[in-house]
Amino acid sequence: xxxxxxxxxxxxxxxxxxxxxxxxxxxxxxxxxxxxxxxxxxxxxxxxxxxxxxxxxxxxxxxxxxxxxxxxxxxxxxxxxxxxxxxxxxxxxxxxxxxxxxxxxxxxxxxxxxxxxxxxxxxxxxxxxxxxxxxxxxxxxxxxxxxxxxxxxxxxxxxxxxxxxxxxxxxxxxxxxxxxxxxxxxxxxxxxxxxxxxxxxxxxxxxxxxxxxxxxxxxxxxxxxxxxxxxxxxxxxxxxxxxxxxxxxxxx
Amino acid sequence: xxxxxxxxxxxxxxxxxxxxxxxxxxxxxxxxxxxxxxxxxxxxxxxxxxxxxxxxxxxxxxxxxxxxxxxxxxxxxxxxxxxxxxxxxxxxxxxxxxxxxxxxxxxxxxxxxxxxxxxxxxxxxxxxxxxxxxxxxxxxxxxxxxxxxxxxxxxxxxxxxxxxxxxxxxxxxxxxxxxxxxxxxxxxxxxxxxxxxxxxxxxxxxxxxxxxxxxxxxxxxxxxxxxxxxxxxxxxxxxxxxxxxxxxxxxx
DNA sequence: GACCCTCAAAGTGCATGCAATTGAGGCGCA
DNA sequence: TGCGCCTCAATTGCATGCACTTTGAGGGTC
Numbered sequence: 001x002x003x004x005x006x007x008x009x010x011x012x013x014x015x016x017x018x019x020x021x022x023x024x025x026x027x028x029x030x031x032x033x034x035x036x037x038x039x040x041x042x043x044x045x046x047x048x049x050x051x052x053x054x055x056x057x058x059x060x061x062x063x064x065x066x067x068x069x070x071x072x073x074x075x076x077x078x079x080x081x082x083x084x085x086x087x088x089x090x091x092x093x094x095x096x097x098x099x100x101x102x103x104x105x106x107x108x109x110x111x112x113x114x115x116x117x118x119x120x121x122x123x124x125x126x127x128x129x130x131x132x133x134x135x136x137x138x139x140x141x142x143x144x145x146x147x148x149x150x151x152x153x154x155x156x157x158x159x160x161x162x163x164x165x166x167x168x169x170x171x172x173x174x175x176x177x178x179x180x181x182x183x184x185x186x187x188x189x190x191x192x193x194x195x196x197x198x199x200x201x202x203x204x205x206x207x208x209x210x211x212x213x214x215x216x217x218x219x220x221x222x223x224x225x226x227x228x229x230x231x232x233x234x235x236x237x238x239x240x241x242x243x244x245x246x247x248x249x250x251x252x
Numbered sequence: 253x254x255x256x257x258x259x260x261x262x263x264x265x266x267x268x269x270x271x272x273x274x275x276x277x278x279x280x281x282x283x284x285x286x287x288x289x290x291x292x293x294x295x296x297x298x299x300x301x302x303x304x305x306x307x308x309x310x311x312x313x314x315x316x317x318x319x320x321x322x323x324x325x326x327x328x329x330x331x332x333x334x335x336x337x338x339x340x341x342x343x344x345x346x347x348x349x350x351x352x353x354x355x356x357x358x359x360x361x362x363x364x365x366x367x368x369x370x371x372x373x374x375x376x377x378x379x380x381x382x383x384x385x386x387x388x389x390x391x392x393x394x395x396x397x398x399x400x401x402x403x404x405x406x407x408x409x410x411x412x413x414x415x416x417x418x419x420x421x422x423x424x425x426x427x428x429x430x431x432x433x434x435x436x437x438x439x440x441x442x443x444x445x446x447x448x449x450x451x452x453x454x455x456x457x458x459x460x461x462x463x464x465x466x467x468x469x470x471x472x473x474x475x476x477x478x479x480x481x482x483x484x485x486x487x488x489x490x491x492x493x494x495x496x497x498x499x500x501x502x503x504x
Numbered sequence: 505g506a507c508c509c510t511c512a513a514a515g516t517g518c519a520t521g522c523a524a525t526t527g528a529g530g531c532g533c534a
Numbered sequence: 535t536g537c538g539c540c541t542c543a544a545t546t547g548c549a550t551g552c553a554c555t556t557t558g559a560g561g562g563t564c
Contacts, residue, residue, distance in 0.1 A: 016311075049549090051516085053547090056308060059308060064315075065407075072517075072554085073556070073557095074516080075516095098346050152343060156412075160404070267517095267518090291544085291545065293546095301518080302518060324525050324546055326544095506564090507563085510562100511559095512558100515557090516554085517553085517554080518551105518553090518554100522549090524547075524548100525546075527542100527545100528543090528544100530539100533538090533539100
């Protein structure tokens with residue numbers, strides 16, 4: 001075995017998990033934009049593991065919908081269609097309504113404190129980069145899900161929240177997020193008060209407004225394949241011609 | 253609804269996918285009961301691939317919650333706790349309400365025919381093994397999800413349905429499923445009629461009744477670790493003692 | 505100048521090999 | 535007999551190697 005550089009391997013390494021978490025975070029902070037290439041060996045080299053492990057991590061992320069795997073091709077950060085984005089938000093709304101329904105009136109003092117602290121952090125980050133704001137906002141929802149103590153719910157909410165985050169980076173215009181922060185505070189308040197119906201409706205309208213602020217037009221383009229971008233402009237029956245446009249247009 | 257481009261989520265049509273599908277099916281038909289061991293090399297040998305591939309498949313199934321992966325230990329078919337089963341059903345109810353909401357009044361003739369044909373198949377299988385009935389019932393729900401043309405929704409519904417199926421094999425007593433079949437027919441009828449509210453409530457009560465028929469008592473035991481079974485019987489403060497019981501009791 | 509053909513470089517698909525960990529049976533001891 | 539330690543086969547964790555596929559750059563042709 002290759003001489004391992006003094007790493008404290010006494011702990012269960014879980015290298016795949018490490019890579020997954022790193023990539024997830026990079027993706028939702030838009031350090032890795034949709035369409036970015038993720039070659040196995042670069043990944044392996046970057047994280048000090050073999051291609052085998054990098055590959056395994058990519059497989060997991062693909063199952064979560066954050067990465068697209070095509071046979072014999074380099075993996076890329078997923079580029080969800082507008083419709084998929086809309087679907088993801090629809091699912092998310094239902095799941096998070098479930099979260100707050102389970103949580104209403106059941107939060108402990110320390111949980112409430114934790115939530116408030118998180119929103120405070122969101123507040124402080126308002127002047128920072130959009131990417132960080134988006135990540136914090138997403139993490140607020142995941143924090144909530146965690147408090148349900150339902151591993152399944154946590155997993156689904158996290159996954160779908162990450163996906164939504166990814167779509168935001170594709171379809172969203174630069175937005176101000178103050179309102180979102182206030183909505184988070186309102187949700188906490190309703191949770192504490194224990195008003196189940198109220199908090200479900202708050203969560204619903206919160207996510208709905210995030211979605212509709214973000215997914216304004218079904219006009220996608222950024223980072224997508226030129227062919228896809230041009231498709232809607234093709235006249236009826238012209239698709240054949242489009243495919244054969246000169247190289248420069250077909251370029252990726 | 254406008255015809256949506258078919259899912260491009262055909263991830264790997266390769267060997268990993270084949271193994272995953274085979275194992276999923278074996279698990280929901282209870283050919284592989286919860287707790288059953290899944291050694292990488294047996295799997296590889298059985299499917300004519302190397303351990304690498306078998307391992308990858310196990311990773312995917314673990315991400316779906318059908319398999320439990322413990323470091324340096326043989327993978328086993330998952331044994332969800334009673335609470336996890338309940339959580340899975342709760343999530344499933346919300347997701348499937350979403351499915352029928354999207355589908356109400358929008359089914360094509362051929363889709364309706366397909367659904368009816370499936371329920372007929374369920375009917376015919378009523379005399380067969382319980383395992384097949386359960387699988388067919390599950391596949392009815394997945395068939396519905398497929399008709400939404402939302403890859404994300406399909407994936408989540410499938411996953412959670414498989415999980416529920418798995419829990420049925422753990423906690424359910426032998427049950428008669430005629431009522432379930434009739435409920436399926438009622439759902440189709442309401443879908444055709446386009447009564448959104450009605451079909452959502454039908455789906456809700458259908459799944460709720462399946463869940464409550466199945467998850468009767470929070471008393472689990474089959475196939476679980478002895479320690480877990482004995483845990484509730486431990487007196488306060490005795491847990492320490494329990495852990496140190498002689499080997500024969502700790503046996504798995 | 506645009507097209508097409510060829511081919512090497514880059515990258516994936518998968519099997520295999522070796523080290524590390526586990527747990528089950530065997531041996532000694534009370 | 536019963537309990538604990540020790541050892542070894544079984545099994546996983548991971549890296550590496552080889553074959554195959556895709557990519558895209560260069561050069562020849564019209």
